[in-house]
Amino acid sequence: MRVDTTEVGDARRRVEQLLTELPRDGQEQLSFAQPWELRAFAVAVAAHQNGLYDWSEFQLALIGAIREWEDSQRSRDEPWRYYDRWLEALESLLSGTGTLDGSELEHRAHTILTTPRDTDHHHARRDPVAVDPAH
Amino acid sequence: MTRSEITPSPAVTVPRSEAEIAARMKALEALMIEKGIMTTEAVDRLADIYENEVGPQLGAAVVAKAWTDPEFKARLLANATEACAEMGIGGLQGEDMVAVENTDTVHNVIVCTLCSCYPWPVLGLPPNWYKQPAYRSRIVREPRTMLREEFGHDVPDSMEVRVWDSSAELRYMVLPQRPANTEGKSAAELAELVTRDAMIGVAPVRA
Known part of the structure; x- marks a missing residue:
């Protein structure tokens, strides 16, 4: 069999590999x-329970996000991560209902990323953090 | 609404680091809570339920009851959703469940070819490998080979292998065969033998 050395052939082989190799060790179980994946799961269910969408709408959005990823260049460059697709589906549904503003989300995520985790824990606090004065 | 309007951001085409995506999820949750769409307590409770309470031990109890109570088994095979409800088991992604029975001549295995539909109330949430493109495509193309090569489960050629595709409308679970030499065991003891993989159909139940 001729070995296909073109870029397309190479890409095809990599997708084929993704579709046939099934890791089942450790984390795959x-x-x-x-931790964020569990939050993404719970937030999606909570949004459904609070009436933002039918569960079937979420499932359709998830199917769409997975299909889009599998059909795209990204499936050749990125490892498969199910909850990335889940979060995309959640974002698109919440944006579609007007509940979520994309730029607001970007901004907040940036703030979280650029805030050092232990902002308040690097210094010894030698004074009370709050005082309820005597009356 | 067009697709471009609901696509959250152009950044979505760039692979994000684990830290970036974790921050994005944290931001999304914070915004939903601030807008009063949901409460932290509700999200925590759901996370706890699906991480710790709903799991394959519930499906195992259903299987063990079916093994020890022929009338329940008949009801389970006729309408799994109603039969599970008798045991107080039901909920999201369990509205329409079907139990498919393994026999001496038929082995069943479940998949969701499009995403990850799975009967949450009886099996909990699916393991990562169930959601992998590799499982979703190959178990349909060559189930017998995949069961043998990936799961070490050798289904004899004399048996038929049936692959059931769960969807948003209908979710399957496998009712495995009761192992031999378990006549003296109680339903509770039998339930301990039933694994998640046996109810997916990628492993037998061993006594």
Whole structure:
């Protein structure tokens, strides 16, 4: 069989590899690989329970996000991560209902990323953090 | 509404680091809570339920009851959603469940080819490998080979393998065969033998 050395052939082989190699060790046995994935799951269910969308709408958005990723260049460059697709589906539904503003989300995420985790814990606090004065 | 209007941001085409995506999720949750769409307590409670309370031990109890109570088994195979409700088991992604029975001649295995539909109330949330493109495509193309090569589950050629595609409308679970030499065991003891993988159909139940 001729080895296809073109870029397209190479890409095709990589997608084929993604579709045939099934890692099942360690984290693959878990439902959630990272803490944020459990939050993403719970927020999506909470939004549904609070009437923002039918669960079937969420499932359709998820199917769409997965299909789009599988059909795109990204499936050749990025590792498969299910909850990335889940978060995309959640964002698109919440944006579609007007509940979420994309730029507001970007801004908030940036703030979180650029705020050092232990902002308040680097210094010894030698004074009371709050005082309720005597009357 | 067009697709471009609901696409959250152009940054979505760039792979994000784990830290970036974790921050994005944290931001999303914070905004929803600030807008009064949901409360931290509600999100915490849901996370706890699906991480710790809903799991394959519930499905295992259903299987063990079916093994020990023929009338319940008949009801389970006729209408799994109603039969599970008898045991107080039900909820999101469990509205329409079907139990497919393994026999001496038929082995069943479940998949969701499009995403990850799965009967949450009886099996909990699916493991990561169930959501992998590799599982979703190959189990349909060559189930017998995949069961043998990936799961070490050798289904004899004399048996038929049926692959059931769960969807948003209908979710399957496998009712595995009761292992031999378990006649003296109680339903509670039997339930301990039933694994998540057995109810997905990628492993047998061993006594």
